[in-house]
Amino acid sequence: xxxxxxxxxxxxxxxxxxxxxxxxxxxxxxxxxxxxxxxxxxxxxxxxxxxxxxxxxxxxxxxxxxxxxxxxxxxxxxxxxxxxxxxxxxxxxxxxxxxxxxxxxxxxxxxxxxxxxxxxxxxxxxxxxxxxxxxxxxxxxxxxxxxxxxxxxxxxxxxxxxxxxxxxxxxxxxxxxxxxxxxxxxxxxxxxxxxxxxxxxxxxxxxxxxxxxxxxxxxxxxxxxxxxxxxxxxxxxxxxxxxxxxxxxxxxxxxxxxxxxxxxxxxxxxxxxxxxxxxxxxxxxxxxxxxxxxxxxxxxxxxxxxxxxxxxxxxxxxxxxx
Amino acid sequence: xxxxxxxxxxxxxxxxxxxxxxxxxxxxxxxxxxxxxxxxxxxxxxxxxxxxxxxxxxxxxxxxxxxxxxxxxxxxxxxxxxxxxxxxxxxxxxxxxxxxxxxxxxxxxxxxxxxxxxxxxxxxxxxxxxxxxxxxxxxxxxxxxxxxxxxxxxxxxxxxxxxxxxxxxxxxxxxxxxxxxxxxxxxxxxxxxxxxxxxxxxxxxxxxxxxxxxxxxxxxxxxxxxxxxxxxxxxxxxxxxxxxxxxxxxxxxxxxxxxxxxxxxxxxxxxxxxxxxxxxxxxxxxxxxxxxxxxxxxxxxxxxxxxxxxxxxxxxxxxxxx
Numbered sequence: 001x002x003x004x005x006x007x008x009x010x011x012x013x014x015x016x017x018x019x020x021x022x023x024x025x026x027x028x029x030x031x032x033x034x035x036x037x038x039x040x041x042x043x044x045x046x047x048x049x050x051x052x053x054x055x056x057x058x059x060x061x062x063x064x065x066x067x068x069x070x071x072x073x074x075x076x077x078x079x080x081x082x083x084x085x086x087x088x089x090x091x092x093x094x095x096x097x098x099x100x101x102x103x104x105x106x107x108x109x110x111x112x113x114x115x116x117x118x119x120x121x122x123x124x125x126x127x128x129x130x131x132x133x134x135x136x137x138x139x140x141x142x143x144x145x146x147x148x149x150x151x152x153x154x155x156x157x158x159x160x161x162x163x164x165x166x167x168x169x170x171x172x173x174x175x176x177x178x179x180x181x182x183x184x185x186x187x188x189x190x191x192x193x194x195x196x197x198x199x200x201x202x203x204x205x206x207x208x209x210x211x212x213x214x215x216x217x218x219x220x221x222x223x224x225x226x227x228x229x230x231x232x233x234x235x236x237x238x239x240x241x242x243x244x245x246x247x248x249x250x251x252x253x254x255x256x257x258x259x260x261x262x263x264x265x266x267x268x269x270x271x272x273x274x275x276x277x278x279x280x281x282x283x284x285x286x287x288x289x290x291x292x293x294x295x296x297x298x299x300x301x302x303x304x305x306x307x308x309x310x311x312x313x314x315x316x317x318x319x320x321x322x
Numbered sequence: 323x324x325x326x327x328x329x330x331x332x333x334x335x336x337x338x339x340x341x342x343x344x345x346x347x348x349x350x351x352x353x354x355x356x357x358x359x360x361x362x363x364x365x366x367x368x369x370x371x372x373x374x375x376x377x378x379x380x381x382x383x384x385x386x387x388x389x390x391x392x393x394x395x396x397x398x399x400x401x402x403x404x405x406x407x408x409x410x411x412x413x414x415x416x417x418x419x420x421x422x423x424x425x426x427x428x429x430x431x432x433x434x435x436x437x438x439x440x441x442x443x444x445x446x447x448x449x450x451x452x453x454x455x456x457x458x459x460x461x462x463x464x465x466x467x468x469x470x471x472x473x474x475x476x477x478x479x480x481x482x483x484x485x486x487x488x489x490x491x492x493x494x495x496x497x498x499x500x501x502x503x504x505x506x507x508x509x510x511x512x513x514x515x516x517x518x519x520x521x522x523x524x525x526x527x528x529x530x531x532x533x534x535x536x537x538x539x540x541x542x543x544x545x546x547x548x549x550x551x552x553x554x555x556x557x558x559x560x561x562x563x564x565x566x567x568x569x570x571x572x573x574x575x576x577x578x579x580x581x582x583x584x585x586x587x588x589x590x591x592x593x594x595x596x597x598x599x600x601x602x603x604x605x606x607x608x609x610x611x612x613x614x615x616x617x618x619x620x621x622x623x624x625x626x627x628x629x630x631x632x633x634x635x636x637x638x639x640x641x642x643x644x
Contacts, residue, residue, distance in 0.1 A: 025640075079615045126587040136482025152479065160458025160474070163619030164584030171574045174496030183577070183612045211371040252493045255505070260582065262474075262486030290505045293401045297485025 011317030122149025137174025374429025444471025
């Protein structure tokens with residue numbers, strides 16, 4: 001048994017570049033953590049073997065026997081069959097029908113739970129983050145894509161079948177932008193960091209005098225999702241337009257989610273949410289103005305996630321009952 | 323006790339024109355039913371008194387004592403506080419903060435449950451209808467407006483707070499159409515029967531040679547949601563265009579809902595669903611082509627509701643545990 005006699009959970013965040021592994025207690029505090037490169041080009045068996053051996057070693061190194069560990073949760077990108085612990089498909093790590101739980105248990109003989117990484121991040125924010133104590137929350141991560149997670153009555157709602165809670169893939173905008181999923185005009189095609197960067201590059205090409213150029217050192221390859229916000233702050237009309245458009249699209253998406261889920265809060269994660277109130281204030285104005293029945297019904301607020309890069313690990317550990 | 327010794331439930335469908343009241347058994351079969359005019363211009367107390375007295379009389383007339391009745395469910399239009407049995411706001415019957423459950427119990431002294439009418443219809447289709455036996459279903463009613471209902475794990479999901487499950491108020495289309503809720507471009511503004519009728523009238527005005535004119539007796543006031551489908555069947559290009567556009571908007575909306583909920587089925591109710599496969603076949607083609615991860619994940623089918631005008635009454639009775 002551990003020194004305190006209390007059980008711990010392992011939380012694993014499987015990313016395209018790195019696998020983050022942590023040991024967490026019942027308060028979802030990270031007692032120890034490490035990370036290894038994913039190196040996703042290898043056979044999945046090797047990736048999972050490394051994951052399991054590293055987790056076991058981390059437990060041992062910190063004085064925990066396998067019996068001290070109530071289970072391990074893994075947050076994985078892609079479409080997950082959580083019931084069977086299988087990664088059905090992940091574009092990110094190029095996995096196809098990988099029996100993650102079964103394989104991991106060879107190296108880490110505890111109950112294994114697998115969930116989509118954005119679902120884990122949503123749960124993490126509810127357990128110990130911006131939505132702590134909320135029973136109902138919707139989470140959007142604004143990064144390379146737009147990931148979604150839904151918490152209903154304190155638990156992840158992943159949809160009735162694998163492939164639910166894909167909140168980046170609701171319709172938004174009408175420019176005919178092709179989404180990575182194949183459909184046109186998904187929220188992801190307008191509200192991901194990738195989309196904002198793409199739009200900023202196009203805008204810069206059209207307006208050679210824009211401050212956008214100076215902010216990316218006159219090299220469009222250095223464009224990032226912060227630059228349009230910085231340009232807007234400095235009074236650049238191109239920056240302002242980019243930010244206003246971006247927020248309008250995002251606001252449309254979260255208003256849909258408010259009308260569907262009417263959650264306690266809408267939590268925004270991912271790189272773009274570093275903009276804090278520059279993002280949430282106009283979003284909240286839009287929500288108050290556009291939510292169905294906003295004069296009589298509760299209007300959820302949009303807030304910024306608190307768990308940052310640890311959101312996935314915390315939420316993955318949250319899959320384990322402690 | 324009733325002759326069989328088994329308890330029954332009262333299901334009440336409160337509509338803008340009529341109040342339908344039924345007695346249902348545990349199999350959600352309607353043992354007896356009646357209806358009275360709503361006459362919503364009266365003080366709400368009178369409407370509810372009539373509702374309660376009529377339900378009590380219906381029970382008595384059919385040999386049921388009050389003790390035989392496990393409870394009464396009421397499906398009401400508008401935004402409902404189901405916890406307290408209050409109609410927060412209903413545009414349809416012009417009610418504002420009406421304590422329906424408390425008031426009704428004066429005349430029908432059994433446990434009273436109040437829910438949004440579309441939520442009830444959704445539940446009705448799961449209990450005894452097109453989605454019978456499904457654990458997860460999404461319901462859309464295509465009528466004057468577009469109502470929505472969500473069933474998760476066999477139970478109504480109404481959102482974390484009143485004002486959720488407003489599935490007619492998700493963004494769809496980009497023509498700037500003002501919705502009844504105040505927001506622009508809601509699904510309701512494109513996929514309600516009202517929207518289709520409006521579009522058909524505009525189309526007819528533009529094309530004096532269209533078959534639409536003959537089908538409405540050359541009187542646009544007689545336009546209805548069936549006429550565009552009939553015109554399309556007869557080869558009229560205006561009818562075809564109207565139907566194709568209508569289905570495209572609806573398909574976008576239900577694809578969003580499929581990506582969010584990944585339900586067993588998507589059930590369509592309301593007048594437009596009388597079109598049956600003319601509606602569901604192209605919708606299902608669109609779902610298969612556009613659902614996220616449709617090559618690896620379950621793609622829900624769109625089907626037509628079975629309970630018709632009784633859906634609300636059946637679902638309202640379903641609010642009562644029998």
